[in-house]
Amino acid sequence: MTLHVPRIAGIDFAAAGKQLGYLEIEYSDNENDAAVIPSPVAVISGGDGPTVLLLAGTHGDEYEGQILLQELIRSVRADDVSGRLIILPALNISAVREGRRVASVDGVNLNRAMPGQADGGPARQIASIVAEDLIPMADYVMDIHSGGIASEYVPSAFVYLGPTPDLWAEKVSAVEAFNAPYSVAVKPMLKAGSISGAADLAGVPMISTELGGRGTVSLPILNRARTGLRSLLGHWGVLKDERAVPEKPIQWVELTGRSAVHSTMAGLLEPMVELGQKVTAGDVVSRVHSVEELDRPAKDFHAPIDGIVAIVRHPAIVNVGTTLVNIAVDHGTTPPEGHHVPS
Numbered sequence: 231m232t233l234h235v236p237r238i239a240g241i242d243f244a245a246a247g248k249q250l251g252y253l254e255i256e257y258s259d260n261e262n263d264a265a266v267i268p269s270p271v272a273v274i275s276g277g278d279g280p281t282v283l284l285l286a287g288t289h290g291d292e293y294e295g296q297i298l299l300q301e302l303i304r305s306v307r308a309d310d311v312s313g314r315l316i317i318l319p320a321l322n323i324s325a326v327r328e329g330r331r332v333a334s335v336d337g338v339n340l341n342r343a344m345p346g347q348a349d350g351g352p353a354r355q356i357a358s359i360v361a362e363d364l365i366p367m368a369d370y371v372m373d374i375h376s377g378g379i380a381s382e383y384v385p386s387a388f389v390y391l392g393p394t395p396d397l398w399a400e401k402v403s404a405v406e407a408f409n410a411p412y413s414v415a416v417k418p419m420l421k422a423g424s425i426s427g428a429a430d431l432a433g434v435p436m437i438s439t440e441l442g443g444r445g446t447v448s449l450p451i452l453n454r455a456r457t458g459l460r461s462l463l464g465h466w467g468v469l470k471d472e473r474a475v476p477e478k479p480i481q482w483v484e485l486t487g488r489s490a491v492h493s494t495m496a497g498l499l500e501p502m503v504e505l506g507q508k509v510t511a512g513d514v515v516s517r518v519h520s521v522e523e524l525d526r527p528a529k530d531f532h533a534p535i536d537g538i539v540a541i542v543r544h545p546a547i548v549n550v551g552t553t554l555v556n557i558a559v560d561h562g563t564t565p566p567e568g569h570h571v572p573s
Contacts (some may be wrong), residue, residue, distance in 0.1 A: 235363050237348075237355075241273050243316075243367065247308045249273045253318075253359055255352045257335065267335075267352055269323040271316065272303040279313025280369035282468045285360070286318070288341050288373055288425065290325025290333065294441040294452050295374025298459055306469070313468045316364060324352055329445075331378050341373075342423040361428045370404070370466045371429045371436035374455075377443015383541050384483075384505050385451045386412035388438040390426045391568050393418050398568030400435035405480065405565075407465035408458040412506075414440060414540060414558065415484045415566050437462075444544045481538075483558035484566050488534045493552045495529045497521050501555075502530075505542055509533040509557060516554040533557050 233244035240251025252268035259265075284302070286295030299319035306315065320326040322340045324333030332339050338353035346357025365371060377383045387405040392398050405413045419427050429436035441455050442448040464472025493499075493516075500517040503509060513533045520526040531554055540558035548554065 235359075237359050237363065238271060239268075241271060243273060243275075243314070246275045246277065248306075250303075253356060255323075255355050257352055259335075267324055269318065269356060270320055271318050273314065273316050274303070274306055274308055274311050275314040276308045276311030276470075277313070279311070280466055280468050281314040281316065281367050282463065282466055283364050283368040283371045284315065284317045285321050285371070285373040285425065287320035287322055287326045288375065289331045289339075289378050290322055290327070291329050291331050291378040291445050292374075292376035292441075292443070293447050294376050294455055295439070296320060296326065297447065297452065298374060298456060301456070302459070310470055311468060312470055313369075315463075315468060316367065318364075321360075322353060322356060331380070339423075341375075341425055342421060344423045344425060344428040357423075360425065361432075365429055365432050365434055368434055370468075371425070371434055372459075372462065373425045373436070373438045374441065375438055376441045377541070377544070379445035380443075380544055381541055382443035382505060382544055383414070383440035384412040384538070385442055385448075385454065386410050386414045386440050386483075386540075387480075388414045388416070388426075388440045390420060390430055391415055391418050391566065393430045394433075395568055397430065397433065397435055401437055402565045404435060404437045404462060404465065408437065408439075408462045409478075409480065410439065410441075410454065410458060411478075412481045412483060412540070413565070415482065415561075417486070440541075479563040482561040482563065482565050483538050483540055484561060485540065485556055485558050486535075489537070489540070489556045489558055491515060491531050491534065491554045491557070493518055493531065493548045493554055494550055495520070496549045497547075499543060499546045499548045499552075499554060500528070501542055503539045503542070503555065505539055507539045508560070509537065509539060511535050515539065515557070518548060518554075535559065
């Protein structure tokens, strides 16, 4: 028996072994008539077991996941696998080539494009393949993100609350197996068109990550995630001889509608807090200095709630509306309730 997906070249999803192929993303412009943008995919199958979909490069300026999945493709053999790994290490290949969050070819944020459009632009075609072809094949999904050029996160798993008690329990157990220092929980269906939302709609357990950021690679974070990824794949039962071995308790934090601190002034950002720092409502967390108005005082911005600094902006130039920091509710080592969102 063969199982071919028309939009994925070179892969028989029913076959055993390791296969390398690509998504066929059609694109035509002034220089290319009916060209194909090839987003690489690897499938490693070793017999009976679950199917795990692993994604990275959803945003092109987030690098840890790309490195981890490239390593996994090279190092894992079919004999190591119970079930099937579907791995896309450079999902939005055009953005990856440019090292940008979104690709200049269409300017579309792939993580806001689900369920996509089969006859749309490149990102919407990729979204359509992920939502319509790949997620329905999967028993579990992981999408590996970092903060990119603009932001830095506490190194964390990143999960949508809910949408059902059973799915939430699956997510919590996956977070514990991955064992990042933090886990960031957000409300159900936080962002329209996200991959996490598409997995929730399909009823497939999924966790994401935020592994640092600043448009570079942190070696300590990468090494911790490298161990965590294999631990998670062992927990999901797809990678033989791997077991979850937690290193230490996870700090659970939750982003809410009151977490973000937005600038109301254009200028230069002076950070007043560090990642992971505990703050109290009213504490100064950022300061913005005017560039042109030399007699204008700097403006302070304050923590809206008690909590932990979970995200900080990296570039110093900011405008009105720029998010400066995010303060997350601190749940300690206890996961939040799956359907509870603090006001």
